[in-house]
Amino acid sequence: MGNFLQKEPPPPMVLVPPMFDFPPLAARTRMLESSYDLLFGKLALRCLFEDYLEQARHFNTRIMLKPIDDPHVDLVANVSGPLDNNKGENILGDASFRWQRDLDDPHTFMDLYVSNAHEILRLRSCAYYPKYGVGAFGVFPLLVEKRMHSEDYGVLGLRYGSENLSIGTTFLPFPLVSEVPRSAWVVGRIGRLTAGVQYKPDFGIKDSARFNNLMNWSCAVGYGLGSSSPLSPSFNFGLEFAKSSQLIASFYQHVVVQRRVKNPFEESVIVGITNYIDFGFELETRIKGDESSNSVEKSIFQVAASWQANKNFLVKGKLGHVSSSIALAFKSWWRPSFTFSISAVRDHTVGKTSFGFGIRIEDLREASYQRADPNYVMLTPTKEHLAEGIMRNIGNRPMLQSDITSGNFDNIPRNLKPIDQFL
Template sequence: MGLIFSQFLGSAEPEPPPSVVLVPPLLERERKGRSRFAKSSYDRLFGKPQLAQLFGDYLSSDIRAVIHFAPPEDQRINVTAKLGVPRPGAYAAGSPAKPPVAGGSLTLRWEPSPDMPYTFFDVKARTRGASSAAAVRGCLFDPRSNLAVWAEMPVVATNANGSPAASPGAGLRLGAKYSSPGLSLGAVVNPAQATLSHAFVVGRVGGLLLGAQTAPMLQLDSLCAGGGLLDRPAWATAVRQCQLATSYAVAYQPTPGAGTYGGRFTAAVELVRDSELSISFLHHQAVQRRVRNPFESSDVVGITNYLNFGFRMVSDLAGRQGSQMQLAAQWQANKNVMVKGHVSLQGVAVAGVIKSWWQPSFTLAGAAAFDFATGRTRYGLTAAVETFKNIRYERSAAAQKMSGARITQRHVASEEDVAYAEGRGLLVPLDEVDNPAVLGQQPAGGDDYL
């Protein structure tokens, strides 16, 4: 009787699989943030790296090649090589723009712990035309004390004519930095020349970000000359020198869950040495749309898209160069395709990017740029090869564990997801659009430090 009952249950049709929403990885992995504890916090905040990436990546009118390789046998070692070659005929003779020269760089990096990339040692060599340089750098970050110290020393340096530059020891730089989610301050000095290269301080109060940085190349031994440490004229001169070389910035950057709607944005204003005023806005948004792809299975009801929009206006307060304005937008439609465009007072550029997630992965981008002044159109090509490491999804760490380590993630569709696929309602409920687990990654390690 039990056998008959079990056979009857087994003959029932299996339940259909739950509806899912695709969550592709971001095409860019922001590897530049790995070295941020060996750099000024002022230079990496206020949306600066993100704007530089939005306005520049893949839009060049040159031929560029990039290789980023981390051997699977030992993830502590990785190498990055970049090569830029001006396209023949891209710049006509007599053009007001100076023709660029070929250049490249190679970085060999060692990280004791792959889960903590902020402590590292690397060797970097670069060449541009006839000039070349190489330097070694080491950084030690202690997450318990929030302190980081680093040193950078050039080992090879030649001028454009091939002659040796200054001795390597003269270029040694030592830096120290304290960083936390609310405050970051530090300084860099040149011991051989007894100079203060630059100093910075950055603080966060809620969604408000404030910062200042000075780069005075101040002679520290001059403060002790004459009247010693209490020599008031020397200190007054030093303070004035620092003031003339100081930049100030303020930004509004609300954290996810603090009233944002549909994405994350940064609105920033910067005064550069009393001579330049910069206003910028950057918006990143993760949105979901219905799938219109016959190659997807029937249980897929939506896919996440990533949109970036940026604006920057730079005014020369001295009135010598006038104002510069830039607008850029970027759309990643799925895990393989991204398009972006950039327009400024000088010209307009568009680019299309295709990425294959094989092992290793390949990226190919083509760009076209039109110059308003000359009326000429230039074309560029970028090719990149890289191995998988730290693939980023626009999902939380918990959501990543649920779906495993597949290249395209899936999460079970909610009632709102199914409703959206049927043309009814929103894909994400309104009370979840500012949830960090939906819009972005949870910070880990020192990622949330300034």
């Protein structure tokens, strides 16, 4: 009876909501692309600058589903077009049916893509063996309106990837002598420093596919902290010298912050919530080119920031030299989940504001809540989780004190693990 009367109150809790889109869909096909085009913060900046910032006076609908009986396959369909068809724009539609060998490893897969645009039917396949670090991939356009470029006949690729090195090349199945290779890259990492070089000629220009043509070469160097897990703060600065004519400086930071919360709809033991804040900057300056070109085209910049307040609301804004945008997204974590977004776009050249809309239905990524303690013991995905000691330490240290700082992500859910175990 004494133990019953002296029962301790329940420990305080902190909400650790899932990220809206992690891992990003682009990470599923990263083995088909050059590591040079994805590292140096490029993948994170692409998601920050593009996701939920819909085109002005346009709508975008995406459906991502997988069958319950076979989670190895899924379907992603997109429909986009203008809200008013005064300019005679077409409504674009495409769909991709994907098979993935291992649920925990998205790098061995095959997908079939259909569209009403240029590539009507396309097959892509990739096989990667983590034990040896080698992989092979191919992109084969089966039906094309008109084969105008060399890529319209298909592209094959080979790659080697480890934790600190990535080497790869792409080539045409039936290439001309001057078109071997189609592209090549080498990227290496030492500690927090990443450096790489890429050869990628433009075959649309006569006599351009030569190794001694400096316009075909790009090099970059980056400095990064943290990992790509949303539970871990990260920082990345990149400097790229592209095609001997452009200098691109970029910066990306992912911040995990905590704030007090007093929500009448939550239990009294919930004292805080985790927020995710992302900030990115990119400046592109042309250092060589036609002197008569427009000065606006010589210097291009864009700055963007996003704030995920909880599992349901996301606010994002972008400022650019031509236009600026702000977006608000709402996501419900039903199964399948539903996301609605609205964006306002301000065109600085004409001084006009327009709106864009987006709708997403998804059953690929599930909500993953994580305990905010050093053990990262996973409870049921529909429950919020305990964070002991938050009351005495709130404001002095992050609520997420765990072994992620030491790089140990073995015991956390698949959707929260980093995507950069190898280059």
